[in-house]
Amino acid sequence: xxxxxxxxxxxxxxxxxxxxxxxxxxxxxxxxxxxxxxxxxxxxxxxxxxxxxxxxxxxxxxxxxxxxxxxxxxxxxxxxxxxxxxxxxxxxxxxxxxxxxxxxxxxxxxxxxxxxxxxxxxxxxxxxxxxxxxxxxxxxxxxxxxxxxxxxxxxxxxxxxxxxxxxxxx
Amino acid sequence: xxxxxxxxxxxxxxxxxxxxxxxxxxxxxxxxxxxxxxxxxxxxxxxxxxxxxxxxxxxxxxxxxxxxxxxxxxxxxxxxxxxxxxxxxxxxxxxxxxxx
Numbered sequence: 380x381x382x383x384x385x386x387x388x389x390x391x392x393x394x395x396x397x398x399x400x401x402x403x404x405x406x407x408x409x410x411x412x413x414x415x416x417x418x419x420x421x422x423x424x425x426x427x428x429x430x431x432x433x434x435x436x437x438x439x440x441x442x443x444x445x446x447x448x449x450x451x452x453x454x455x456x457x458x459x460x461x462x463x464x465x466x467x468x469x470x471x472x473x474x475x476x477x478x479x480x481x482x483x484x485x486x487x488x489x490x491x492x493x494x495x496x497x498x499x500x501x502x503x504x505x506x507x508x509x510x511x512x513x514x515x516x517x518x519x520x521x522x523x524x525x526x527x528x529x530x531x532x533x534x535x536x537x538x539x540x541x542x543x544x545x546x547x548x549x
Numbered sequence: 550x551x552x553x554x555x556x557x558x559x560x561x562x563x564x565x566x567x568x569x570x571x572x573x574x575x576x577x578x579x580x581x582x583x584x585x586x587x588x589x590x591x592x593x594x595x596x597x598x599x600x601x602x603x604x605x606x607x608x609x610x611x612x613x614x615x616x617x618x619x620x621x622x623x624x625x626x627x628x629x630x631x632x633x634x635x636x637x638x639x640x641x642x643x644x645x646x647x648x649x
Contacts, residue, residue: 386551390559397563397586401570406578413582420589427556427600429608432592432615439615444585444622451626452578455633473572481565488557497604504605516605517612528616535620542627545634 385426392419406452410445417441428501431510556597564590577632577639581625588618 396416403409417440424433504512517525563586570583592611599607629639636644 382551386555390555393559394562394566397566400586401566401574401579401583406576409579409582413585416586417589420593423593424596427596429596429599429611432596432608432611435612435615436592439619440585440589444619447622447626448578448582451629454630455578455639456637457576457578457639470573474569476572477565477569480568481561484561484564485558488554488561491554491557493553493602496602497606499605500603513605513608513612517609521609524613528613531617531620535623539623539627542624543630 382426386423389419389423389426392416393423406457407449410448410452413448414441414445417445428504428509431513553597553601557594560590560594560597562590563587563593575641577629577641580641581622581629584625585618585622588614 393416396412396419399412400409400416403412417436421433421436421441424430424436499512507515567583567586567590570586571580574580574583592614595607595611595614599605599611632644633639638644
């Protein structure tokens with residue numbers, strides 16, 4: 380009963396906060412709402428026995444990505460943007476498309492059948508701790524994708540510098 | 550135990566909100582945050598699959614998605630700064646030079 384209550388609170392908060400994120404006219408308010416949203420998603424991960432990912436969610440998303448968003452909003456001068464109309468163009472069409480997508484996903488959920496369970500039951504993870512089990516599988520079976528991700532991050536670093544630096548007048 | 554379908558419904562809801570935000574708003578920063586919202590929706594469903602199928606591979610995938618989201622945020626915000634320097638706007642409809 381308690382688990383259901385916690386889930387319903389977290390789910391309601393996540394939906395309400397994500398709607399708030401896309402409807403605020405001030406981007407700073409959106410970012411701060413998103414900060415709350417990420418904390419609630421981290422709470423959801425804790426209820427799903429993914430403590431390491433909950434920590435990563437708070438550190439990377441709330442700590443790094445949102446701070447980056449805030450810095451960019453502070454660098455841009457968005458005073459005029461806020462006075463403009465929030466929804467332009469054929470926005471009811473976009474809303475209909477999103478609703479249609481949601482209905483398609485919900486209808487396809489009815490035919491969903493879970494596959495055979497894997498080896499990492501709750502007892503196994505409890506005996507080994509979540510972070511250790513995740514690290515073992517990440518650095519053995521998924522070592523090659525892990526290295527590829529490091530290349531992706533390197534490309535991101537170089538690309539961000541190249542895109543954001545001022546052109547030198549020669 | 551909470552049924553898996555509740556988590557998948559929540560994930561579908563957050564994803565649909567992200568799609569709606571991307572399609573209805575024209576402020577490039579809000580559109581960017583909608584993409585992050587969609588990535589988070591996928592993460593929720595992957596973590597719940599990992600829990601209910603008792604397999605850690607879902608969490609490994611979430612780890613990679615978080616890394617790619619961080620890379621994407623850095624590149625995208627660099628593009629936003631470059632766009633703002635050239636056009637002094639964050640409104641995507643005003644960046645239409647490549648339209649034929």
